[in-house]
Amino acid sequence: MPANRWRLPPTRKGQETRERIVSSAAALMFRNGVEGTTLDEVTESAHVGKSQIYHYFDDKAALVAAVVEYQATQVLDAGGPQTMTLDSWAAWDAWREAVVTSYAASGCVGGCPIGSLSGELADRDEDSRVRLAAAFERWQRGFEHGLASMREAGALRADADVPTLATCVLASLEGGLLLSQVTKSEHALRTALDGAIALLRSWSPEEYSRP
Structure with a gap:
């Protein structure tokens, strides 16, 4: 840092x-x-x-x-959907609804504070880029923690790549926020998160079939 x-x-x-x-x-x-x-x-x-x-x-x-x-503290430590414990399918569904509802209530204005700063600073301010990368890493670790707990509990297959899945969730969240900011509709955000959670569920044992 x-x-x-x-x-x-x-x-x-x-x-x-x-x-x-x-x-x-x-x-x-x-x-x-x-x-x-x-x-x-x-x-x-x-x-x-x-x-x-x-x-x-x-x-x-x-x-x-x-x-x-x-802004990293506000997003990651100040409460809200981003601080929910995501260790069950019910928790992931509740998180998606909370994220979409919260952003819709804002009028889809502003996007993600960390993402907005990244768009401006990542290529021209190395100090800020490192700080922003650390914030995203913390955010991803929160997703990883929940997914690792689910893997240990048998809700995810033992061979599930938790860091990769967490990256997909974070990328879907950031991309969905950006598209919803531009379109002024929460539809893109909901669609992106639905897709991310569908990917996670594809790694649940009950949905896995051998070729």
């Missing part, structure tokens, strides 16, 4: 100010993109002076790195 280029404040007030700066920057960058967000806009949204931003961050790149960490 790249070294941080920001300073963590020692006081509660300082921590709250820094958190306000990062959350405001994250909201602006999610809506307008990284390139479309200026530090002046961040100062206005966070109700701070520019000197306060530079007190906590060396430059805009350091603030972007903090936003990447913030």
Whole structure:
């Protein structure tokens, strides 16, 4: 993981100010993109002076790195469908419904915060690319954990390649979110997740027949 280029404040007030700066920057960058967000806009949204931003961050790149960490935490640790325990077929079906329902309720706006940042930063900011890759790896490990539990319980065949299946789920989720963002319909997301879960179920013993 790249070294941080920001300073963590020692006081509660300082921590709250820094958190306000990062959350405001994250909201602006999610809506307008990284390139479309200026530090002046961040100062206005966070109700701070520019000197306060530079007190906590060396430059805009350091603030972007903090936003990447913030969005990863919001997606992976802040609750919601992405944190569900996926160790049964019922759990996978409930997860799909929760993901689709949540995104439909948003009006299919914005896509995935981690995916959106990846589209902008992966090819031009190596520091951010590494952080984003780590976030996706954490996300995939969550899928792997559930699938490994199912394999141990006999719900998946013993020869199921858990990491590969987890990658397929994550790719289906990200692709479905992107298509639904463009079409403004949750249909693509639901279809993508239906396909991913159908792939998982094809590895269940009861659906396996020898040639």
